[in-house]
Amino acid sequence: MDAARDRCVTGIENLDNILNGGIPRGNTVLVTGSCGTGKTTMSMEFLVHGALMGEPSLFLSVTEASDKLLKNVIPYDFFEDSLIKKGKLIFIDLPVVYELFGMTKGELDFEDIDLLVKAIADIVRDLGIKRLVIDSITSVCYQLRTEEKIRQFILKVGKSLSEYGCTSILVSEISPSSERYSLYGVEEAIADGIILMGNLQRRGDLLRTLQVVKMRGTNHSRAKYVLDLTPSGVLLVPLLKGGSI
Amino acid sequence: MNAPEIAKKLEDIPPGSAITIDMKIDSYFDFIRATLDLFATRKDLDCIYVTSTIPSESILNALSVLEVDIDRVYFVDCISHSMMGKTSQSDHVIFVESATMLENIMLKVQYLMKKSKRENKVVIIDSVNTLAIHNNTKILSEFFHILLNNLRSKDAYIFILNMEGQGSEDLDSMMNLVADDKFRIPAGQEENGDGNGGGEEASE
Ligand SMILES: Nc1ncnc2c1ncn2[C@@H]1O[C@H](COP(=O)(O)OP(=O)(O)O)[C@@H](O)[C@H]1O
Ligand SMILES: [Mg+2]
Numbered sequence: 001m002d003a004a005r006d007r008c009v010t011g012i013e014n015l016d017n018i019l020n021g022g023i024p025r026g027n028t029v030l031v032t033g034s035c036g037t038g039k040t041t042m043s044m045e046f047l048v049h050g051a052l053m054g055e056p057s058l059f060l061s062v063t064e065a066s067d068k069l070l071k072n073v074i075p076y077d078f079f080e081d082s083l084i085k086k087g088k089l090i091f092i093d094l095p096v097v098y099e100l101f102g103m104t105k106g107e108l109d110f111e112d113i114d115l116l117v118k119a120i121a122d123i124v125r126d127l128g129i130k131r132l133v134i135d136s137i138t139s140v141c142y143q144l145r146t147e148e149k150i151r152q153f154i155l156k157v158g159k160s161l162s163e164y165g166c167t168s169i170l171v172s173e174i175s176p177s178s179e180r181y182s183l184y185g186v187e188e189a190i191a192d193g194i195i196l197m198g199n200l201q202r203r204g205d206l207l208r209t210l211q212v213v214k215m216r217g218t219n220h221s222r223a224k225y226v227l228d229l230t231p232s233g234v235l236l237v238p239l240l241k242g243g244s245i
Numbered sequence: 246m247n248a249p250e251i252a253k254k255l256e257d258i259p260p261g262s263a264i265t266i267d268m269k270i271d272s273y274f275d276f277i278r279a280t281l282d283l284f285a286t287r288k289d290l291d292c293i294y295v296t297s298t299i300p301s302e303s304i305l306n307a308l309s310v311l312e313v314d315i316d317r318v319y320f321v322d323c324i325s326h327s328m329m330g331k332t333s334q335s336d337h338v339i340f341v342e343s344a345t346m347l348e349n350i351m352l353k354v355q356y357l358m359k360k361s362k363r364e365n366k367v368v369i370i371d372s373v374n375t376l377a378i379h380n381n382t383k384i385l386s387e388f389f390h391i392l393l394n395n396l397r398s399k400d401a402y403i404f405i406l407n408m409e410g411q412g413s414e415d416l417d418s419m420m421n422l423v424a425d426d427k428f429r430i431p432a433g434q435e436e437n438g439d440g441n442g443g444g445e446e447a448s449e
Contacts, residue, residue, distance in 0.1 A: 077360075205346050226348035230356045237351040238391060242384025 005217045008131065008167035011049020012042070014236035015210075018225065023167050023193065024217030028158040030137070030188055032172035032181045033197030038208060038229050040064070042197070043133040043169045044073055045233050051088035052078065055130035058090045058123065062139035066091035077231050090127065094140070108143050113153050121160040129166050137170035138183050150186045158190065181213065192216040197227070200239070210236060246272065246431050251279035254428065260365055263393045263403040265373070265420045268430035270408060276430060277304070277369070278313050284367040284402060285317040291361040293354055293368045297323040297344040297375040298406075300330055319361075321353040324375075344379040347388040354392065358399060368396055372406035373420060382415045389423040 007022030016022050023029055031039050047057035061069060069091060073079050083089040097119055098104060103112050124132060134140065137154070144150045154170070161168050170191065172182045181188040181196060188194055193215040200207045208227040212220045225236040246254075251272070258264060268276060284290045296304060301320035308315050315337075323341040325332050332340045339353045358366060370376075376385055389405070396403050405424060407416075420427070 203345055205343060207346065207348060226352065228349065228352035228356065230352075232356060232359050235352050235355050235359075237348050237355065240347055240384050240387045240391075242381060242387060 007218075009049070009053070010046050011053070012045060012234045012236075014225070015234065018212055018221045018236070019215060020218045020220055023215065025167055026162040026165055027192035027216060028154070028161065028168050028170060028190075029193035029195060029215070030172050030182060030191040031169050031195045031197065032174055032188070034174055034176040034178075034199070037197040037199060038210075038227060038234070039171045039173075039197055040069070040135055041072065041229050042234050043135060043171055044069065045076070046169060047089060047131050047133055048073055048076060048079055048083065049233075050131040051083040052080070054088070056088055056090065056128050057131040058092065058127070058129045058133070060092055060094050060097075060120070060132065060134045062094045062134070062136055064135070066093055075231055076233060078233065087127070090129075092123070094134075106143065107145055108149070110149065110152065113144070113149060113156070117153065117156040117160060120157060121164070124161060124164050124166050129164070132161060132166055132168040133171065134168070135171040136173050137187055138173040141184055141187070147184055147186050150184050151190065154187060154190045158192070200224075200226075207239070209239065246275070248275045248279040248282065251276055251430060252283040254430075255279065255283055258402060260400040260402055261397045262425045263397060263405065263423070265405050265407050265424045265427040266430060267407050267409055267427060269410075269432045271432055272430045274307060274311065276406070277308065278311055280367065280369060280404065281308070281313050281315075281318065286314055288365070289363065290317065290365045290367050290402075291357075291363045292318045293321065293357045293361075293366055294318055295321040295323065295350060295354065295368070295370045297379070298371045300325040300328065301338045302330075302333070317363075319357050321350060321357070323350060344376055347376075347380060347384065351388070351392050351395075355395070358396070358401070365400055365402070367402040367404070370403070370405045372408055372411075373416060374406075374408045374411040377413075377416055382419055386419045386423060389419070393423055 005024040008025045009022040010016050031043055033039055047059055050057040059069065101115050101119065141150050144153055172187055174183060181194050194213040196211045196213050198209050200209045209224050210227045211224045212222060224239040226239050228235045266276060281292060285292045301322040305315060318337065320338040321341060322338055323344040326340050326342045341349045341353055393403060407420060
Protein backbone atom coordinates (compact mmCIF):
# COMPACT_ATOMS: atom_id res chain seq x y z
CA MET A 1 0.00 0.00 0.00
CA ASP A 2 1.36 3.45 -0.81
CA ALA A 3 1.53 5.43 2.36
CA ALA A 4 1.72 8.61 0.30
CA ARG A 5 -1.92 9.50 0.66
CA ASP A 6 -4.60 8.64 3.13
CA ARG A 7 -6.98 6.07 1.68
CA CYS A 8 -10.69 5.81 1.63
CA VAL A 9 -10.99 2.05 2.03
CA THR A 10 -13.90 1.03 -0.15
CA GLY A 11 -14.51 -2.08 1.95
CA ILE A 12 -14.85 -4.03 -1.28
CA GLU A 13 -11.84 -6.17 -0.56
CA ASN A 14 -10.91 -7.08 -4.12
CA LEU A 15 -11.31 -3.49 -5.28
CA ASP A 16 -9.12 -2.20 -2.47
CA ASN A 17 -6.46 -4.64 -3.60
CA ILE A 18 -6.75 -3.44 -7.18
CA LEU A 19 -6.42 0.14 -5.92
CA ASN A 20 -3.47 -0.66 -3.71
CA GLY A 21 -5.34 0.11 -0.51
CA GLY A 22 -8.36 2.12 -1.54
CA ILE A 23 -9.37 5.38 -3.22
CA PRO A 24 -7.04 8.26 -2.32
CA ARG A 25 -9.13 10.32 0.06
CA GLY A 26 -10.83 13.32 -1.45
CA ASN A 27 -10.79 11.93 -4.98
CA THR A 28 -13.78 12.34 -7.26
CA VAL A 29 -14.26 9.06 -9.09
CA LEU A 30 -16.38 8.48 -12.13
CA VAL A 31 -18.01 5.04 -12.00
CA THR A 32 -19.14 4.52 -15.54
CA GLY A 33 -20.85 1.89 -17.62
CA SER A 34 -24.01 0.96 -19.42
CA CYS A 35 -27.28 0.14 -17.77
CA GLY A 36 -27.35 -2.88 -15.46
CA THR A 37 -23.61 -3.24 -15.06
CA GLY A 38 -23.77 -2.79 -11.28
CA LYS A 39 -22.81 0.87 -10.85
CA THR A 40 -25.55 1.73 -8.39
CA THR A 41 -25.07 -1.51 -6.47
CA MET A 42 -21.33 -1.06 -6.08
CA SER A 43 -21.59 2.63 -5.19
CA MET A 44 -24.12 1.78 -2.54
CA GLU A 45 -21.85 -0.87 -1.09
CA PHE A 46 -19.06 1.69 -0.93
CA LEU A 47 -21.31 3.85 1.24
CA VAL A 48 -22.51 1.02 3.49
CA HIS A 49 -18.92 0.00 4.25
CA GLY A 50 -18.07 3.62 4.97
CA ALA A 51 -21.00 3.93 7.32
CA LEU A 52 -19.97 0.72 9.05
CA MET A 53 -16.51 2.22 9.58
CA GLY A 54 -18.16 5.21 11.18
CA GLU A 55 -17.91 7.57 8.21
CA PRO A 56 -21.14 9.46 7.50
CA SER A 57 -22.10 8.50 3.96
CA LEU A 58 -24.53 10.20 1.64
CA PHE A 59 -26.36 8.92 -1.41
CA LEU A 60 -27.67 11.70 -3.62
CA SER A 61 -30.17 10.09 -5.91
CA VAL A 62 -31.38 11.77 -9.05
CA THR A 63 -33.31 9.04 -10.80
CA GLU A 64 -34.45 6.49 -8.24
CA ALA A 65 -36.42 7.09 -5.07
CA SER A 66 -34.52 6.54 -1.82
CA ASP A 67 -36.91 4.02 -0.35
CA LYS A 68 -36.45 1.82 -3.40
CA LEU A 69 -32.68 2.13 -3.12
CA LEU A 70 -32.79 1.26 0.53
CA LYS A 71 -34.49 -2.02 -0.31
CA ASN A 72 -31.41 -2.93 -2.35
CA VAL A 73 -29.01 -2.60 0.56
CA ILE A 74 -31.07 -4.50 3.11
CA PRO A 75 -30.24 -7.94 1.63
CA TYR A 76 -26.51 -7.37 2.24
CA ASP A 77 -25.37 -9.68 4.98
CA PHE A 78 -23.20 -6.89 6.41
CA PHE A 79 -25.96 -4.28 6.46
CA GLU A 80 -27.21 -2.94 9.78
CA ASP A 81 -30.47 -1.03 10.25
CA SER A 82 -28.81 1.14 12.84
CA LEU A 83 -26.72 2.82 10.13
CA ILE A 84 -29.83 4.60 8.94
CA LYS A 85 -31.13 5.36 12.42
CA LYS A 86 -27.80 6.74 13.57
CA GLY A 87 -27.61 8.89 10.47
CA LYS A 88 -24.44 7.25 9.22
CA LEU A 89 -26.10 6.30 5.95
CA ILE A 90 -28.20 9.05 4.44
CA PHE A 91 -30.29 9.16 1.31
CA ILE A 92 -31.38 12.41 -0.29
CA ASP A 93 -33.36 12.73 -3.49
CA LEU A 94 -31.73 15.45 -5.56
CA PRO A 95 -35.05 16.54 -7.09
CA VAL A 96 -36.08 17.53 -3.57
CA VAL A 97 -33.02 19.80 -3.41
CA TYR A 98 -33.90 21.28 -6.80
CA GLU A 99 -37.36 22.02 -5.55
CA LEU A 100 -36.04 23.55 -2.35
CA PHE A 101 -34.09 26.06 -4.39
CA GLY A 102 -36.77 26.58 -6.97
CA MET A 103 -34.69 25.01 -9.72
CA THR A 104 -37.66 23.65 -11.53
CA LYS A 105 -37.04 25.11 -14.95
CA GLY A 106 -35.47 21.95 -16.28
CA GLU A 107 -32.25 23.69 -17.23
CA LEU A 108 -29.87 25.03 -14.62
CA ASP A 109 -27.96 28.26 -15.19
CA PHE A 110 -24.58 29.25 -13.75
CA GLU A 111 -26.25 30.79 -10.74
CA ASP A 112 -28.16 27.58 -10.07
CA ILE A 113 -24.91 25.64 -10.27
CA ASP A 114 -23.38 27.75 -7.55
CA LEU A 115 -26.48 27.29 -5.43
CA LEU A 116 -26.52 23.55 -6.00
CA VAL A 117 -22.81 23.17 -5.27
CA LYS A 118 -23.21 25.23 -2.13
CA ALA A 119 -26.22 23.18 -1.05
CA ILE A 120 -24.28 19.94 -1.47
CA ALA A 121 -21.18 21.40 0.19
CA ASP A 122 -23.27 22.61 3.14
CA ILE A 123 -24.82 19.19 3.65
CA VAL A 124 -21.38 17.58 3.46
CA ARG A 125 -19.90 20.05 5.93
CA ASP A 126 -22.81 20.09 8.37
CA LEU A 127 -23.22 16.34 8.51
CA GLY A 128 -19.50 15.62 8.28
CA ILE A 129 -20.05 13.48 5.20
CA LYS A 130 -16.95 11.50 4.26
CA ARG A 131 -18.39 9.56 1.32
CA LEU A 132 -20.74 10.82 -1.31
CA VAL A 133 -22.37 9.20 -4.30
CA ILE A 134 -24.25 11.12 -6.97
CA ASP A 135 -26.34 8.70 -9.01
CA SER A 136 -26.24 9.72 -11.70
CA ILE A 137 -24.08 12.64 -12.75
CA THR A 138 -25.43 12.02 -16.23
CA SER A 139 -28.91 13.05 -15.10
CA VAL A 140 -27.48 16.19 -13.54
CA CYS A 141 -25.61 16.86 -16.77
CA TYR A 142 -28.84 16.66 -18.73
CA GLN A 143 -30.00 19.60 -16.71
CA LEU A 144 -26.78 21.48 -17.22
CA ARG A 145 -26.82 20.95 -20.98
CA THR A 146 -23.58 22.71 -21.94
CA GLU A 147 -20.05 21.43 -21.53
CA GLU A 148 -19.06 24.64 -19.86
CA LYS A 149 -21.67 24.25 -17.14
CA ILE A 150 -20.87 20.60 -16.65
CA ARG A 151 -17.20 21.50 -16.24
CA GLN A 152 -18.11 24.19 -13.73
CA PHE A 153 -20.32 21.92 -11.72
CA ILE A 154 -17.98 18.96 -11.49
CA LEU A 155 -14.93 21.12 -10.79
CA LYS A 156 -16.69 23.07 -8.08
CA VAL A 157 -18.35 20.07 -6.46
CA GLY A 158 -15.11 18.10 -6.60
CA LYS A 159 -13.15 20.94 -5.09
CA SER A 160 -15.46 21.63 -2.16
CA LEU A 161 -15.90 17.93 -1.35
CA SER A 162 -12.18 17.42 -1.44
CA GLU A 163 -11.71 20.31 0.97
CA TYR A 164 -13.94 18.55 3.45
CA GLY A 165 -12.01 15.30 2.99
CA CYS A 166 -15.01 13.73 1.31
CA THR A 167 -14.42 11.03 -1.29
CA SER A 168 -17.03 10.96 -3.99
CA ILE A 169 -18.35 8.70 -6.67
CA LEU A 170 -20.12 10.17 -9.65
CA VAL A 171 -22.13 7.55 -11.47
CA SER A 172 -22.07 7.96 -15.22
CA GLU A 173 -24.43 6.25 -17.62
CA ILE A 174 -23.12 5.50 -21.08
CA SER A 175 -24.39 3.40 -23.96
CA PRO A 176 -22.79 -0.04 -24.32
CA SER A 177 -21.14 0.98 -27.59
CA SER A 178 -19.81 4.27 -26.27
CA GLU A 179 -16.17 4.94 -26.99
CA ARG A 180 -16.03 7.46 -24.20
CA TYR A 181 -16.36 7.06 -20.46
CA SER A 182 -19.01 9.72 -20.11
CA LEU A 183 -21.82 11.26 -22.11
CA TYR A 184 -20.23 14.67 -22.59
CA GLY A 185 -16.58 13.71 -22.27
CA VAL A 186 -16.11 16.53 -19.78
CA GLU A 187 -16.88 14.36 -16.77
CA GLU A 188 -14.09 11.91 -17.47
CA ALA A 189 -11.53 14.59 -18.14
CA ILE A 190 -12.09 16.25 -14.79
CA ALA A 191 -12.52 13.21 -12.56
CA ASP A 192 -9.57 11.99 -10.48
CA GLY A 193 -10.49 8.42 -11.22
CA ILE A 194 -12.45 6.33 -13.67
CA ILE A 195 -13.83 2.90 -12.94
CA LEU A 196 -15.35 1.30 -16.00
CA MET A 197 -18.00 -1.36 -15.62
CA GLY A 198 -19.28 -3.39 -18.51
CA ASN A 199 -20.41 -6.63 -20.04
CA LEU A 200 -18.13 -8.93 -21.93
CA GLN A 201 -19.35 -11.41 -24.45
CA ARG A 202 -17.14 -14.47 -24.72
CA ARG A 203 -18.08 -17.57 -26.67
CA GLY A 204 -21.74 -16.96 -25.97
CA ASP A 205 -21.27 -16.22 -22.26
CA LEU A 206 -21.94 -12.80 -20.81
CA LEU A 207 -19.60 -11.71 -18.04
CA ARG A 208 -19.78 -8.57 -15.90
CA THR A 209 -16.49 -6.73 -15.89
CA LEU A 210 -14.72 -3.96 -14.00
CA GLN A 211 -11.59 -2.05 -14.88
CA VAL A 212 -9.86 0.82 -13.12
CA VAL A 213 -8.91 3.04 -16.02
CA LYS A 214 -7.47 5.89 -14.03
CA MET A 215 -6.94 6.80 -10.39
CA ARG A 216 -4.87 9.75 -9.32
CA GLY A 217 -2.76 9.34 -6.24
CA THR A 218 -2.18 5.60 -6.33
CA ASN A 219 -0.65 2.84 -8.34
CA HIS A 220 -3.34 0.48 -9.48
CA SER A 221 -4.00 -2.48 -11.66
CA ARG A 222 -5.39 -1.60 -15.06
CA ALA A 223 -6.42 -5.14 -15.86
CA LYS A 224 -9.96 -6.25 -16.52
CA TYR A 225 -11.72 -8.16 -13.76
CA VAL A 226 -14.87 -10.23 -13.76
CA LEU A 227 -17.42 -9.10 -11.24
CA ASP A 228 -20.20 -10.76 -9.28
CA LEU A 229 -22.90 -9.07 -7.24
CA THR A 230 -23.57 -11.19 -4.19
CA PRO A 231 -25.29 -10.78 -0.81
CA SER A 232 -21.75 -10.44 0.59
CA GLY A 233 -21.12 -7.59 -1.81
CA VAL A 234 -19.11 -7.16 -4.97
CA LEU A 235 -16.57 -9.89 -5.65
CA LEU A 236 -13.91 -9.72 -8.34
CA VAL A 237 -11.53 -12.15 -10.03
CA PRO A 238 -9.09 -11.52 -12.86
CA LEU A 239 -10.44 -12.06 -16.35
CA LEU A 240 -8.79 -15.21 -17.69
CA LYS A 241 -6.91 -14.73 -20.90
CA GLY A 242 -6.45 -18.33 -21.85
CA GLY A 243 -3.55 -17.54 -24.11
CA SER A 244 -5.84 -15.59 -26.43
CA ILE A 245 -5.34 -11.98 -27.32
CA MET B 246 -9.97 -49.24 -1.53
CA ASN B 247 -13.08 -48.42 0.47
CA ALA B 248 -14.22 -45.17 2.06
CA PRO B 249 -12.53 -45.65 5.48
CA GLU B 250 -9.28 -46.58 3.78
CA ILE B 251 -9.45 -43.53 1.59
CA ALA B 252 -10.20 -41.35 4.60
CA LYS B 253 -7.16 -42.80 6.34
CA LYS B 254 -5.04 -41.88 3.37
CA LEU B 255 -6.30 -38.30 3.34
CA GLU B 256 -5.95 -37.80 7.07
CA ASP B 257 -2.43 -36.43 7.20
CA ILE B 258 -2.80 -33.91 4.41
CA PRO B 259 -1.93 -30.46 5.69
CA PRO B 260 -4.31 -27.56 5.10
CA GLY B 261 -3.48 -25.30 2.20
CA SER B 262 -2.60 -28.12 -0.15
CA ALA B 263 -4.09 -28.96 -3.50
CA ILE B 264 -4.16 -32.65 -4.29
CA THR B 265 -5.06 -34.32 -7.54
CA ILE B 266 -7.08 -37.46 -6.93
CA ASP B 267 -6.57 -40.00 -9.68
CA MET B 268 -9.29 -42.60 -9.59
CA LYS B 269 -11.62 -44.83 -11.51
CA ILE B 270 -15.28 -43.98 -11.70
CA ASP B 271 -16.01 -46.95 -9.36
CA SER B 272 -14.38 -45.12 -6.48
CA TYR B 273 -16.40 -41.96 -7.02
CA PHE B 274 -18.85 -42.20 -4.16
CA ASP B 275 -16.34 -43.84 -1.84
CA PHE B 276 -14.13 -40.84 -2.30
CA ILE B 277 -16.93 -38.33 -1.69
CA ARG B 278 -18.11 -40.24 1.32
CA ALA B 279 -14.59 -40.49 2.74
CA THR B 280 -13.91 -36.80 2.22
CA LEU B 281 -17.18 -35.65 3.73
CA ASP B 282 -16.83 -38.01 6.64
CA LEU B 283 -13.29 -36.93 7.38
CA PHE B 284 -13.46 -33.19 6.71
CA ALA B 285 -17.10 -32.21 7.22
CA THR B 286 -18.11 -34.53 10.02
CA ARG B 287 -14.92 -35.26 11.91
CA LYS B 288 -12.93 -32.08 11.31
CA ASP B 289 -16.09 -29.96 11.34
CA LEU B 290 -15.38 -28.08 8.12
CA ASP B 291 -17.65 -26.75 5.41
CA CYS B 292 -17.30 -28.44 2.08
CA ILE B 293 -17.49 -26.57 -1.21
CA TYR B 294 -18.22 -28.98 -4.01
CA VAL B 295 -17.73 -27.74 -7.56
CA THR B 296 -19.39 -30.07 -10.01
CA SER B 297 -19.26 -29.98 -13.77
CA THR B 298 -19.78 -33.74 -13.93
CA ILE B 299 -23.07 -34.68 -12.28
CA PRO B 300 -25.91 -32.30 -11.31
CA SER B 301 -25.79 -31.40 -7.64
CA GLU B 302 -29.24 -32.82 -7.17
CA SER B 303 -28.10 -36.28 -8.26
CA ILE B 304 -25.11 -36.13 -5.94
CA LEU B 305 -27.33 -35.02 -3.08
CA ASN B 306 -29.77 -37.85 -3.76
CA ALA B 307 -27.01 -40.41 -3.86
CA LEU B 308 -25.47 -39.08 -0.65
CA SER B 309 -28.75 -39.19 1.19
CA VAL B 310 -29.21 -42.80 0.10
CA LEU B 311 -25.75 -43.46 1.50
CA GLU B 312 -26.84 -41.62 4.66
CA VAL B 313 -24.00 -39.14 4.42
CA ASP B 314 -24.55 -35.94 6.37
CA ILE B 315 -24.93 -33.16 3.79
CA ASP B 316 -25.53 -30.20 6.09
CA ARG B 317 -22.11 -28.78 5.48
CA VAL B 318 -21.91 -29.34 1.77
CA TYR B 319 -22.34 -26.39 -0.56
CA PHE B 320 -22.43 -26.87 -4.31
CA VAL B 321 -21.26 -24.80 -7.19
CA ASP B 322 -23.21 -26.53 -9.91
CA CYS B 323 -21.93 -25.82 -13.43
CA ILE B 324 -23.77 -28.59 -15.20
CA SER B 325 -27.50 -28.41 -14.41
CA HIS B 326 -28.04 -25.19 -16.32
CA SER B 327 -26.46 -26.40 -19.51
CA MET B 328 -28.32 -29.70 -19.28
CA MET B 329 -31.48 -27.57 -19.13
CA GLY B 330 -32.18 -29.49 -15.97
CA LYS B 331 -33.89 -28.38 -12.80
CA THR B 332 -32.18 -25.53 -10.99
CA SER B 333 -34.26 -25.39 -7.85
CA GLN B 334 -33.52 -22.79 -5.21
CA SER B 335 -31.50 -23.90 -2.24
CA ASP B 336 -29.09 -22.25 0.16
CA HIS B 337 -26.74 -25.07 -0.54
CA VAL B 338 -26.54 -24.84 -4.29
CA ILE B 339 -25.30 -22.01 -6.49
CA PHE B 340 -25.59 -22.42 -10.21
CA VAL B 341 -23.12 -21.31 -12.82
CA GLU B 342 -24.62 -21.13 -16.28
CA SER B 343 -21.89 -23.00 -18.02
CA ALA B 344 -18.60 -24.69 -17.28
CA THR B 345 -17.01 -22.24 -19.72
CA MET B 346 -17.60 -19.44 -17.22
CA LEU B 347 -14.49 -20.25 -15.23
CA GLU B 348 -14.34 -16.80 -13.66
CA ASN B 349 -17.85 -17.25 -12.35
CA ILE B 350 -16.85 -20.58 -10.82
CA MET B 351 -14.03 -18.78 -9.01
CA LEU B 352 -16.43 -16.06 -7.91
CA LYS B 353 -18.95 -18.52 -6.51
CA VAL B 354 -16.24 -20.42 -4.67
CA GLN B 355 -14.97 -17.12 -3.30
CA TYR B 356 -18.49 -16.24 -2.20
CA LEU B 357 -18.99 -19.54 -0.40
CA MET B 358 -15.55 -19.23 1.21
CA LYS B 359 -16.52 -15.80 2.45
CA LYS B 360 -19.94 -16.87 3.68
CA SER B 361 -18.77 -19.90 5.59
CA LYS B 362 -18.36 -19.25 9.27
CA ARG B 363 -16.04 -22.18 9.77
CA GLU B 364 -12.38 -21.46 9.92
CA ASN B 365 -11.36 -24.04 7.40
CA LYS B 366 -12.89 -25.46 4.28
CA VAL B 367 -12.48 -28.39 2.00
CA VAL B 368 -12.97 -27.74 -1.70
CA ILE B 369 -13.63 -30.54 -4.17
CA ILE B 370 -13.38 -29.90 -7.88
CA ASP B 371 -15.21 -32.53 -9.86
CA SER B 372 -13.59 -32.90 -12.28
CA VAL B 373 -10.64 -31.67 -14.27
CA ASN B 374 -11.79 -33.94 -17.10
CA THR B 375 -15.25 -32.47 -17.50
CA LEU B 376 -13.88 -28.94 -17.20
CA ALA B 377 -11.49 -29.86 -20.00
CA ILE B 378 -14.40 -30.75 -22.25
CA HIS B 379 -15.52 -27.12 -22.13
CA ASN B 380 -12.21 -25.29 -21.87
CA ASN B 381 -8.82 -25.50 -23.49
CA THR B 382 -5.79 -26.41 -21.42
CA LYS B 383 -4.38 -22.90 -21.50
CA ILE B 384 -7.35 -21.20 -19.92
CA LEU B 385 -7.86 -24.15 -17.59
CA SER B 386 -4.33 -23.94 -16.24
CA GLU B 387 -4.76 -20.22 -15.68
CA PHE B 388 -8.00 -20.97 -13.85
CA PHE B 389 -6.42 -23.57 -11.60
CA HIS B 390 -3.38 -21.45 -10.99
CA ILE B 391 -5.42 -18.50 -9.71
CA LEU B 392 -8.07 -20.51 -7.90
CA LEU B 393 -5.68 -22.86 -6.15
CA ASN B 394 -3.33 -20.10 -5.05
CA ASN B 395 -6.25 -18.22 -3.64
CA LEU B 396 -7.59 -21.25 -1.78
CA ARG B 397 -4.13 -22.20 -0.51
CA SER B 398 -3.72 -18.76 0.97
CA LYS B 399 -6.94 -19.39 2.88
CA ASP B 400 -5.66 -22.74 4.13
CA ALA B 401 -8.33 -24.78 2.40
CA TYR B 402 -7.94 -28.47 1.65
CA ILE B 403 -8.33 -28.85 -2.08
CA PHE B 404 -9.06 -32.00 -4.04
CA ILE B 405 -9.21 -32.08 -7.80
CA LEU B 406 -10.74 -35.20 -9.25
CA ASN B 407 -9.03 -36.71 -12.24
CA MET B 408 -10.80 -39.70 -13.74
CA GLU B 409 -8.49 -42.36 -15.03
CA GLY B 410 -8.83 -42.97 -18.70
CA GLN B 411 -10.46 -39.60 -19.33
CA GLY B 412 -7.32 -37.55 -19.26
CA SER B 413 -4.62 -36.63 -21.68
CA GLU B 414 -0.90 -36.01 -21.42
CA ASP B 415 -1.54 -32.29 -21.62
CA LEU B 416 -4.00 -32.41 -18.77
CA ASP B 417 -1.74 -34.55 -16.62
CA SER B 418 1.23 -32.27 -17.02
CA MET B 419 -0.94 -29.27 -16.28
CA MET B 420 -2.14 -30.87 -13.05
CA ASN B 421 1.41 -31.74 -12.11
CA LEU B 422 2.21 -28.09 -12.48
CA VAL B 423 -0.69 -26.56 -10.54
CA ALA B 424 -1.30 -29.13 -7.80
CA ASP B 425 0.99 -29.91 -4.86
CA ASP B 426 0.60 -33.64 -4.87
CA LYS B 427 -1.21 -36.54 -6.42
CA PHE B 428 -3.03 -39.47 -4.83
CA ARG B 429 -4.13 -42.49 -6.68
CA ILE B 430 -7.07 -44.44 -5.39
CA PRO B 431 -6.63 -48.02 -6.50
CA ALA B 432 -9.79 -49.68 -7.77
CA GLY B 433 -11.33 -51.72 -4.97
CA GLN B 434 -11.51 -55.49 -4.85
CA GLU B 435 -14.38 -55.31 -2.36
CA GLU B 436 -16.72 -53.26 -4.49
CA ASN B 437 -17.25 -55.46 -7.49
CA GLY B 438 -19.08 -52.91 -9.60
CA ASP B 439 -22.23 -52.45 -7.55
CA GLY B 440 -23.42 -49.96 -10.16
CA ASN B 441 -23.18 -47.08 -7.78
CA GLY B 442 -20.75 -45.11 -9.92
CA GLY B 443 -21.61 -41.66 -11.13
CA GLY B 444 -21.12 -42.45 -14.78
CA GLU B 445 -24.62 -43.71 -15.37
CA GLU B 446 -26.34 -40.72 -13.95
CA ALA B 447 -24.11 -38.34 -15.83
CA SER B 448 -25.09 -39.82 -19.14
CA GLU B 449 -28.80 -39.69 -18.52
N1 LIG C 1 -26.82 -8.68 -4.54
C1 LIG C 1 -27.17 -8.90 -5.81
N2 LIG C 1 -27.18 -10.15 -6.30
C2 LIG C 1 -27.51 -10.39 -7.57
N3 LIG C 1 -27.87 -9.44 -8.44
C3 LIG C 1 -27.91 -8.19 -8.03
C4 LIG C 1 -27.54 -7.83 -6.69
N4 LIG C 1 -27.66 -6.50 -6.57
C5 LIG C 1 -28.05 -6.05 -7.77
N5 LIG C 1 -28.22 -7.04 -8.63
C6 LIG C 1 -28.63 -6.94 -10.05
O1 LIG C 1 -27.60 -6.35 -10.78
C7 LIG C 1 -28.10 -5.54 -11.82
C8 LIG C 1 -27.35 -4.24 -11.86
O2 LIG C 1 -27.86 -3.33 -10.98
P1 LIG C 1 -27.48 -1.79 -10.89
O3 LIG C 1 -26.45 -1.64 -9.84
O4 LIG C 1 -28.74 -1.04 -10.70
O5 LIG C 1 -26.84 -1.43 -12.31
P2 LIG C 1 -26.59 0.02 -12.92
O6 LIG C 1 -26.67 1.03 -11.81
O7 LIG C 1 -25.23 -0.06 -13.51
O8 LIG C 1 -27.63 0.24 -13.95
C9 LIG C 1 -29.58 -5.44 -11.58
O9 LIG C 1 -30.23 -6.23 -12.55
C10 LIG C 1 -29.80 -6.01 -10.21
O10 LIG C 1 -31.00 -6.74 -10.13
MG1 LIG D 1 -28.01 2.68 -11.64
